Amino acid sequence: MTPSTETVIAIKGLRKSFGDLHVLRGVDLEVSRGENVAVLGRSGTGKSVLIKLMVGLLKPDAGSILVLGQDVETLRGKELDLFRQKVGFSFQSSALYDSMSIRENLEFPLVRNIRNLSRGEIDKAVEEALDDVGLSQTINQMPSELSGGQRKRIGIARTLILKPEIMLYDEPTAGLDPITSIEINNLINEVRERFGATSIIITHDLTCAKTTGDRVAMLLDGKFERVGPFDEVFADPDERIQQFYNYKFVN
Numbered sequence: 255m256t257p258s259t260e261t262v263i264a265i266k267g268l269r270k271s272f273g274d275l276h277v278l279r280g281v282d283l284e285v286s287r288g289e290n291v292a293v294l295g296r297s298g299t300g301k302s303v304l305i306k307l308m309v310g311l312l313k314p315d316a317g318s319i320l321v322l323g324q325d326v327e328t329l330r331g332k333e334l335d336l337f338r339q340k341v342g343f344s345f346q347s348s349a350l351y352d353s354m355s356i357r358e359n360l361e362f363p364l365v366r367n368i369r370n371l372s373r374g375e376i377d378k379a380v381e382e383a384l385d386d387v388g389l390s391q392t393i394n395q396m397p398s399e400l401s402g403g404q405r406k407r408i409g410i411a412r413t414l415i416l417k418p419e420i421m422l423y424d425e426p427t428a429g430l431d432p433i434t435s436i437e438i439n440n441l442i443n444e445v446r447e448r449f450g451a452t453s454i455i456i457t458h459d460l461t462c463a464k465t466t467g468d469r470v471a472m473l474l475d476g477k478f479e480r481v482g483p484f485d486e487v488f489a490d491p492d493e494r495i496q497q498f499y500n501y502k503f504v505n
């Protein structure tokens with residue numbers, strides 16, 4: 255799918271500090287509808303802080319974040335709830351409830367966010383979401399019975415069930431073997447193809463960034479210093495970029 259020219263995420267001059275720790279120091283980024291942008295940066299550079307700012311879990315010190323035309327900072331109550339249905343957040347840990355079956359885990363966001371759904375509608379949505387990630391057979395299992403890769407897929411299904419326009423993936427391949435990582439990367443691309451979703455993929459994994467990102471945005475010293483196609487960004491001789499690249503293959 256070719257991304258459209260409609261801007262669905264517009265971040266300008268975004269700053270966030272915690273005391274003396276200046277994490278984001280003027281972040282700018284525009285993302286088009288249907289585009290996948292992979293955000294790369296070393297540990298502690300502020301990638302998760304950026305996602306939390308985008309969904310209103312943290313407040314910026316300065317700058318603006320427009321998502322789907324809405325100023326995230328001003329959203330409250332019902333407006334914020336509706337906004338969070340349109341912007342799905344897939345956590346690093348998959349965040350499944352261990353005491354609930356896969357079916358119950360998937361029902362949870364539906365029942366919490368959308369009132370008055372019939373039993374039949376809930377069942378259909380759960381079955382569809384599981385089918386979307388190729389795990390229909392796990393419906394009655396418990397999270398502890400699934401592999402790490404399967405749990406990640408269920409985490410993605412649980413986000414997809416609300417049919418979000420924007421997907422935010424936090425380290426989708428963390429802790430997975432290379433083959434399972436490729437399956438998750440493919441799933442991220444399928445989500446875009448099938449639902450036209452716009453995605454931000456936070457990752458340390460260069461293969462993930464290269465496979466899923468139409469563009470990569472490299473967070474360096476609190477700013478997106480380089481944003482563009484993977485090969486262009488990594489062709490840059492800047493030592494900080496080359497160190498990141500080499501570091502990945504040494505380890």
Ligand SMILES: Nc1ncnc2c1ncn2[C@@H]1O[C@H](COP(=O)(O)OP(=O)(O)OP(=O)(O)O)[C@@H](O)[C@H]1O
Pocket residue numbers: 272275277295296297298299300301302303304
């Ligand atoms: N609520 C908070 N209060 C104080 N400091 C925070 C808070 N949230 C994040 N930080 C600090 O901000 C910095 C950036 O954190 P963040 O979690 O965004 O890093 P990251 O780039 O996602 O790292 P990783 O790749 O390791 O997950 C860290 O030094 C962290 O300790």
